[in-house]
Amino acid sequence: MKVFIGYVSLSGNTEKMAVNIKNRMLAVGCDVYMERLDTVEVETLKEFDLSFIGLYTWNQGGLPYEANEFYEELDQANFHGVKVALFGAGDLSQPKPCGAINILSNKMKQCGFAVYDRVLKIDQGAPAHDRVRQCEDFADRALSWGSKRKKWRYLVWNRMQNNHKYRKTAYLLRRVMDDYPIK
Numbered sequence: 001m002k003v004f005i006g007y008v009s010l011s012g013n014t015e016k017m018a019v020n021i022k023n024r025m026l027a028v029g030c031d032v033y034m035e036r037l038d039t040v041e042v043e044t045l046k047e048f049d050l051s052f053i054g055l056y057t058w059n060q061g062g063l064p065y066e067a068n069e070f071y072e073e074l075d076q077a078n079f080h081g082v083k084v085a086l087f088g089a090g091d092l093s094q095p096k097p098c099g100a101i102n103i104l105s106n107k108m109k110q111c112g113f114a115v116y117d118r119v120l121k122i123d124q125g126a127p128a129h130d131r132v133r134q135c136e137d138f139a140d141r142a143l144s145w146g147s148k149r150k151k152w153r154y155l156v157w158n159r160m161q162n163n164h165k166y167r168k169t170a171y172l173l174r175r176v177m178d179d180y181p182i183k
Helices: 013-027 042-047 065-076 099-110 128-146 151-162 164-179
Strands: 002-007 031-036 050-056 083-090 120-123
Touching: 002 013, 002 042, 013 031, 013 050, 013 083, 013 120, 013 128, 042 065, 050 099, 050 128, 065 099, 083 099, 083 128, 120 128
Parallel strands: 002 031, 002 050, 050 083, 083 120
Antiparallel strands: none
């Protein structure tokens, strides 16, 4: 499965989230491409099975200036069925926590994207181990949502992957299931 991770980060928190998601996607065997949003053409999202987009929130709820060009390019093409999951870091005590994610989510839905209904918003002051766990859980759920595989396959494989005795077996089992899909 081809996965794209695009992000914009000011303080480094959103970038750390993107790296955690990337590590999780690599661990489950996905081909991952990660890049900053200010260098990405929106059309490239059509080439991937699932995309993760991460933003920080600027000035009490606005889009970061690095994401403005990306945001404006969304109107220029049809993105019907392109799957996207959104994440970001911010101050969750604000009246509109991580408001940039909501702005981008609404725009993407208008442009035809299939937007994952769960959005990952992490408080910038959260402990590092909590942030990593939340990113991994979010990545797993988004992959299950965006994947063409049967969900039970993924859950069984994930449970086996988490048990050190069965890691090699889980890897081989996943390879066999990918080669011989159940219809």
